[in-house]
Amino acid sequence: MTLLDFARGPAIEVAMVVFVFGVIWRLAWLLFLPHAQDRSKAKITGGALLSGTVGSFVRHMWPAKEYAARTLVHTVASYTFHIGLAVIVFGFGQHIQFIRSITGLHWGGLPTAVISAVSVITLAALLFMLLRRLTNPVLKVISTFTDYWSWFVTTLPVVTGLAAVSHLWIRYEDLLGIHILSVCLFLVSFPFGKLMHAFLVFVTRTQTGMFYSRRGAHV
Amino acid sequence: MDDWVMEQGTVGEALARQGVSRRSLLKYGSYLATLMALPPTAGRAIAQSLAGAKRQSVIWLSFQECTGCIESLTRSFSPSVEEMIFNLISLDYQETLQAAAGEAAEKARLDAMAANKGKYVVVVDGSVSTRDGGIYSCAAGKTNLEVLKETAKDALAILSVGTCSSFGGIPHAHPNPTGAVPVSDIVTDKPVINVSGCPPVPEVIAGTVAYLVTFGKLPPLDRLGRPKPFFGDSIHDRCYRRPFYDKGLFAKSFDDEGARNGWCLYECGCKGPVTYNACATTKWNGGTSFPIQSGHGCLGCSEPNFWDMGGFYKTLPQPTHHHGRDIGAAAAVGAIAGAGTAVLARQRRQKAIEEEGKTK
Numbered sequence: 001m002t003l004l005d006f007a008r009g010p011a012i013e014v015a016m017v018v019f020v021f022g023v024i025w026r027l028a029w030l031l032f033l034p035h036a037q038d039r040s041k042a043k044i045t046g047g048a049l050l051s052g053t054v055g056s057f058v059r060h061m062w063p064a065k066e067y068a069a070r071t072l073v074h075t076v077a078s079y080t081f082h083i084g085l086a087v088i089v090f091g092f093g094q095h096i097q098f099i100r101s102i103t104g105l106h107w108g109g110l111p112t113a114v115i116s117a118v119s120v121i122t123l124a125a126l127l128f129m130l131l132r133r134l135t136n137p138v139l140k141v142i143s144t145f146t147d148y149w150s151w152f153v154t155t156l157p158v159v160t161g162l163a164a165v166s167h168l169w170i171r172y173e174d175l176l177g178i179h180i181l182s183v184c185l186f187l188v189s190f191p192f193g194k195l196m197h198a199f200l201v202f203v204t205r206t207q208t209g210m211f212y213s214r215r216g217a218h219v
Numbered sequence: 220m221d222d223w224v225m226e227q228g229t230v231g232e233a234l235a236r237q238g239v240s241r242r243s244l245l246k247y248g249s250y251l252a253t254l255m256a257l258p259p260t261a262g263r264a265i266a267q268s269l270a271g272a273k274r275q276s277v278i279w280l281s282f283q284e285c286t287g288c289i290e291s292l293t294r295s296f297s298p299s300v301e302e303m304i305f306n307l308i309s310l311d312y313q314e315t316l317q318a319a320a321g322e323a324a325e326k327a328r329l330d331a332m333a334a335n336k337g338k339y340v341v342v343v344d345g346s347v348s349t350r351d352g353g354i355y356s357c358a359a360g361k362t363n364l365e366v367l368k369e370t371a372k373d374a375l376a377i378l379s380v381g382t383c384s385s386f387g388g389i390p391h392a393h394p395n396p397t398g399a400v401p402v403s404d405i406v407t408d409k410p411v412i413n414v415s416g417c418p419p420v421p422e423v424i425a426g427t428v429a430y431l432v433t434f435g436k437l438p439p440l441d442r443l444g445r446p447k448p449f450f451g452d453s454i455h456d457r458c459y460r461r462p463f464y465d466k467g468l469f470a471k472s473f474d475d476e477g478a479r480n481g482w483c484l485y486e487c488g489c490k491g492p493v494t495y496n497a498c499a500t501t502k503w504n505g506g507t508s509f510p511i512q513s514g515h516g517c518l519g520c521s522e523p524n525f526w527d528m529g530g531f532y533k534t535l536p537q538p539t540h541h542h543g544r545d546i547g548a549a550a551a552v553g554a555i556a557g558a559g560t561a562v563l564a565r566q567r568r569q570k571a572i573e574e575e576g577k578t579k
Contacts, residue, residue: 004493005524009540016538020546021553028557034565093467094536097486101537102546111467172453173493176535 003177007184015184016102022191023199030203043216056209056219074132077125084122088115088158112165119162126155146193153189156182230432231270233306244270254426254501255438255448268433269307275432276339278331278370279313282363283356283390283399284345288381289315291418292425307432311339314358325359332373340431341374343367343402346383346390350398367405376410376437377402380424382520385413385444392526403444410437413444415496417520422501423449441495443523454491454517457499460484478514488532489516496521 001009044052063071089095093109100106130151133139160182162168164175189195212219234244248266252259281289293316310316311331312324319327331339345363348355353364361369371377379402382388390399403411414427427446430438438446455461463469463483470477470484483489491499494517498509511517516532519525529539 002523005528005539008529008535008538012538013540013542013545017545017549021549021556024550024553025557025560028554029560029564030557032558032561032565034561034568093469093486094534097534098536098538101533109467109469112465114467167456172455176493180536 002173004173004180007177007180011184012180015187019187019190023196026191026196027199027203030200038211038214040215042214044213049210049213052213052218053206053209056213057205059219060205060209074129077128077132081122081125081129084118084125085154085158087118088122088161091115091118116162116165119158119165123155123158123162126151126158130155149189150194153182153186154195157186228274229270230272230274230307233274234270237306239306241266241270251426251429251433254422254497255430256451257448265429265433269429272307272432274309275307275428276331276335277308277310277342277428278328278339278374279310279316279342279344280363280366280370281314282343282345282347282367282384283397284381284383285389286315286344287418288344288424289313291416292421307428308340311335321359328370332370336373338375339373340376340378340428341367341370342378342380343384344380346387346399346401347405348390348397349400349405350396353398355397364405367402371406371409374409376412376431377406378427378431379403379411379413379415379444381419382415382417382522382525385415386523388417389526391524411444412437412440412446415443415445415450415521416498417518417525419521420449420497420501420503423497445495445521449497450495450521452495452500454494454496454499454511455489458491458511459499460511473514484511484514484516486534487516488530488534490519490522490525490528490531490535491517492535494519494522494525 042049062068063075068075087110090099090107091110092112092115096106096109133143133147133151157179160175160179164172164179167175169175186195190198209219231244245263245266248264248269249259249262251257251265252262255261257265279289312328314324317324317327345356347353347363347367349364353362356363358366379385383390383399384402387395387399387401390397391401401413403413412427412431414424416423423446426449427438430446430448438448441447441450443450455464458464460481460483463481464485468477468480468482469486470480470482471486472478473487478484478487485492489511491511498517499511502509502512518531519528522528529537533539
């Protein structure tokens with residue numbers, strides 16, 4: 001069995017099983033946890049509460065104006081690599097083929113040159129985020145192993161994917177195998193660390209928005 | 220056949236007897252030099268070397284195979300070029316081509332082995348059955364396994380022609396009922412050159428033999444034991460449809476607009492990016508075409524386990540073992556485990572509340 005056979009076969013299958021199990025496990029756990037009863041009197045309900053919750057969610061997508069200038073570069077870099085990752089994952093023809101084989105859904109892809117350019121920009125943004133974490137005194141103190149691990153397993157597929165598309169260093173089939181294995185590492189790590197924020201951000205922001213909106217607070 | 224058997228003159232003499240001119244030999248030398256990406260001056264050197272070289276004694280063994288490899292060589296579109304290979308060698312044993320049969324045929328093999336001990340080349344097409352002592356493929360009362368070990372013992376080198384002898388091929392595909400293995404699994408103490416392909420490109424077989432005869436040494440080999448001059452580039456890198464891949468223009472099926480426009484066949488399951496062979500450069504039928512040019516993706520036939528790569532029409536990024544039920548089961552178990560974890564958390568919370576009540 002070659003490296004690519006292993007990656008396309010048992011490795012990706014096991015990784016997907018672990019990913020689905022882990023994500024559902026954490027979400028179900030969160031859903032069924034006991035919740036403290038909110039004893040405050042609701043100032044708004046129904047459509048107004050929904051509107052307030054959504055508004056809060058949207059407003060939290062950009063820093064408050066008091067911090068906007070100070071965190072502008074960081075915010076732009078964060079958005080850059082998040083959007084870049086989305087473009088790479090959902091815009092590259094080969095990734096669409098992968099998604100199609102799992103879900104049956106498919107759509108048109110972007111030219112390889114566009115994906116390569118986006119990958120380079122995404123990689124630059126990810127490197128900036130790491131450098132900032134390593135050099136900012138406050139961030140450095142509060143960073144733990146999981147922060148660096150999350151960065152590593154996110155960046156590795158971008159680097160290996162870019163190398164595979166560009167046919168760099170070693171033979172394509174080995175690069176493709178390594179790339180798929182790096183995705184496996186990402187999938188296996190995803191539910192059990194901070195990467196889970198991709199799902200939990202919707203839960204936590206909604207909960208926060210609803211909590212304050214119910215009290216009439218505009219946050 | 221008789222004038223070939225045991226004939227050990229020079230290649231030049233053999234060519235002259237068959238009316239092949241020096242000019243033709245020079246052209247052939249230039250052709251081989253071009254195929255192997257050698258400098259233009261190498262063509263003359265090859266021709267001169269070939270003319271003075273002793274005809275190489277070759278014993279050709281056919282095991283678990285379909286005869287497609289020898290058909291590829293003998294019935295190629297331009298046999299005048301490929302048949303020159305038979306002038307480069309003294310083909311002392313080949314079951315399909317030789318006139319002799321039965322004990323006389325086996326005697327020819329044994330005689331050639333004795334006369335050229337340590338100097339003959341063994342060409343093998345077909346994989347070797349090993350299960351139950353190799354009884355699933357026999358000839359002349361001997362298993363292929365026995366014949367290979369016996370013949371390879373005093374050979375100079377082994378040339379595995381075709382994917383079956385190089386990597387096991389179709390007989391080796393799951394579930395491999397005969398325990399088929401490639402020649403290199405059996406012969407470990409001799410140089411083994413793999414000229415893979417199902418079938419191999421005739422020019423590649425001829426070129427590899429010519430290299431051996433001309434230079435008297437093995438050509439540079441890749442990690443799978445294949446001659447680099449022919450297996451150095453992937454089909455994808457040499458494919459004329461490559462620009463469409465780079466632009467993201469793909470045929471989605473064999474009869475859509477993309478297919479009619481000649482776009483890249485990657486999404487139709489083409490294995491060109493992971494397949495190394497000379498098809499895209501030498502092409503087939505006298506340089507007329509090759510599978511991708513005919514509108515079908517590359518099957519990856521010159522690679523190990525090409526029959527088990529998840530299907531000819533499954534694209535490379537697609538998992539080969541994907542089972543929806545595994546994912547569904549993972550989701551169900553995850554939901555149960557999550558609910559169970561939450562129930563445990565509720566019980567701990569309740570217990571903590573009760574203990575706090577007792578202390579008050």
